[in-house]
Amino acid sequence: MAQLRYKALVDAYAADIRSGRLPAGTRLPTHRELAAKNGLALVTATRVYAELAAMGLVSGETGRGTFVREISLAPRQGIDQFALAAGMVDLNFNYPALPGQTDLLRAALRQLAASGDLESLLRYQPHGGRQHERAAVARHLACRGLDVGWERVSLVNGAQAGLAATVMALLRPGDVVAVDALTYPGFKVLADTFGLELAPIPAAAQGPDLDALERLCKNRRVKAVYVMPTMHNPLGWVMSAHRRKQLASIARRHGLLIIEDAAYAFLVDKPPVPLAALAPEATVYVSGLSKNVATGLRVGFIVAPSESMRAIEQAVRATTWNTPGVMTAIACAWLDDGTVKRLETEKRRDAKVRQAIAGDVLAGLGCVRHPASYFVWLPLSEDVRADQVAAALMREHISVSTAEPYATSHHVPHAVRLALGSVELDVLRASLKKVRQVIGNYAY
Template sequence: MPIARYRLLLDKLAAEIRSGRCAPGSRLPTHRQFAAEQGVALVTASRVYAELKAMGLISGETGRGSFVRASALPRGQGIDQHASAAGMLDLNFNYPALPGQAELLRTALRQLASSGDLDALLRYQPHGGLLHERACVARHLAARGLTVSGEQVLIVDGAQHGLTICAMALLRPGDIVAVDALSYPGFKVLAEALHLELAPIPVRTDGPDLAALAKLCQQRPLRAIYAMPTLHNPLGWVLDQAQRTALVAIARRHALLIIEDAAYAFLAEDPPAPLAALAPECTVYVSGLSKSVATGLRVGFVAAPRKWIGRLERAIRATTWNTPGVMTALACAWLEDGTVARLEAEKRADAQARQAIAAQVLGHLPCTSHPSSYFIWVALPDEARADRVVQALLAQGISLASAEPFATGAQIPQALRVALGSLARDALGGVLESVRAVIDAQRYP
């Protein structure tokens, strides 16, 4: 039987299980029944079932048959199902830290304790942050090519919170948002919670298919576009000036709100100006310090046109009321004294070193990445299945993500997103060799 037919059956049944069309606990046809229904040989039906079991999607019970597992995704496969067991080697999340950062925090806390009005930090803060703190962030953004006033900046509890208040304040349930066909899982979760419809834009290696976006605008009543023009997660692209200009022209032509996610933008050296600088009247810029400094420092920022500031402040009030005063004071001190800029430069160099390790180990595989990013997209060879690779690696104590959490459309590629920023650098190569070995073992003769 041709390989293509086998793969088609496997992917179809796996998709039905993941989508819930095959409910958890439901009994599947016997191997013989499945073979007869699909018009294939018994050995082919058995092979499909064996693969589904290896993916963790079904279980077999002697004498009773095959059943859909209660959990469609094996623990650790999705970004939101992080395997947190002790000793798990994490290629799933990025929380890059540099030697000495704990001492930086210790020193900063001492300085904070010995200066200023500590009582003020224990009180409610203005919803968008104190004006001098907002001005501090505005100066930081100016170094990234975005000139805004402090009054246009709002301080939030991390970039994810920034995305949340943007969607809450500026979108309504049922609105359609254009988004890359492979995109940040956190925005998918947000869209589901707020009942937003995502319209996927086909992706290429160098960016979204803008011709397809223009056509989509003619076919659907889009309200907004969610974009990561500088260091896209998970594909690592940095859009050039021409691409940014074309994207902005489409947004203006169709009156689209642009939500620009710049969480990883600090890793790109000398990128073109942000979309918010090209289209300041219709763009909300969202970023934070979780990746450039530390994930525990939940300080983010939103820059927006003045006309939307009031609505965004109300969304902050409805969610967290205000940013914690102590964390914001600490973050602004590091922005002002150059600590953040130094950490960003050091992390760019660290990411480059990790990319070199990944290229050496995984270089025989089709990989997509940016030379300064903390992740790499690995397209699997023909016959290799992402679910099975993830399951096999979990058995070895290695957690990473398949393409599924990143896919915004019906088509889910057989691929992996490998996060490079959480393991110790001297351990990274050995763990990636384990990943390579599992992928190579999935190739069928």
């Protein structure tokens, strides 16, 4: 009989939520209230809410209760949904482009067509890339404070593929990886795919709480730590040189593998040296050309300790075999002739202009941001729910991300992440004004 009441209660709540009789944001009875009202055991009432949560209809918030979710918003907004309807303004994903980049590609293709090495591009390439291409990447990284030989460089199909190859090569299912409490969603997807356990580290001033990381390593068998020390996504911090040395020291004491994600590092002018330069024996450095050049140019690179290179190249072989020869030839030519360096300089300038617009329009809202980044983290007040804001903006044809894709702890803050790099400047200003207006409408 209790089983029938339990199932009927789940079905009744689901029907009321889907029909709109229980609108988004409605606070549901506590577990004890639900049990008492319906003659259920407390554990059964908890199971009711767990099943509704699994259906994506409610969310539990520590210290606040259980709330009806905004179901018109796609699940895990910001990672699963990429295709946008016509006329939708994309403040969700960053694919920054500059005027004239199409002409650069056209010229590069003409130059490649006139070269005498075309036939070689039709064949399989070495798994880690050809020596002269790896050397081009090494020269590029030397300008970022990372001086390595070509032998420690492996080419991959973008930074995400680099992270995947690193995980496949150097970690195993069940390994514990320390990550920021808010981190890059792509690494969360990898952890889920490869069976890693993510252990969240709270944020401190301009970086992860290293004392918390130290305590975690003493209490758990942590295998690796995934970090974005230079232009953290989504919070925009840049770790100081001192804190980087502290992190390298912790890694050595506890035998941690450091996975350093530098996808947005190019936006910081004269940053501290990478962790891979401070702890080369313990760090895998991953970056690419998606953000600083173009998202369609799927060329990335890994710098790893010499003893890890064979395993990483084996992972590349098992997945993509090698990077496409034509793409890599264009990318490395642009590295060598200064095109990438020029684009990085122009995009730093572009990002600063966009941040200035965001600072003007969103003034007073407590934004967390770096003055040269392509994103803004916008915490919401206690009486404003992120899923409602995101759904309301979707109805205004503006796509944003909530905190859910970035959160690695049980507590998911009410916040939205605004990507600034994918729309024209006048559209950006108008869209940010609409964001401010919608947030104001939900503030009680």
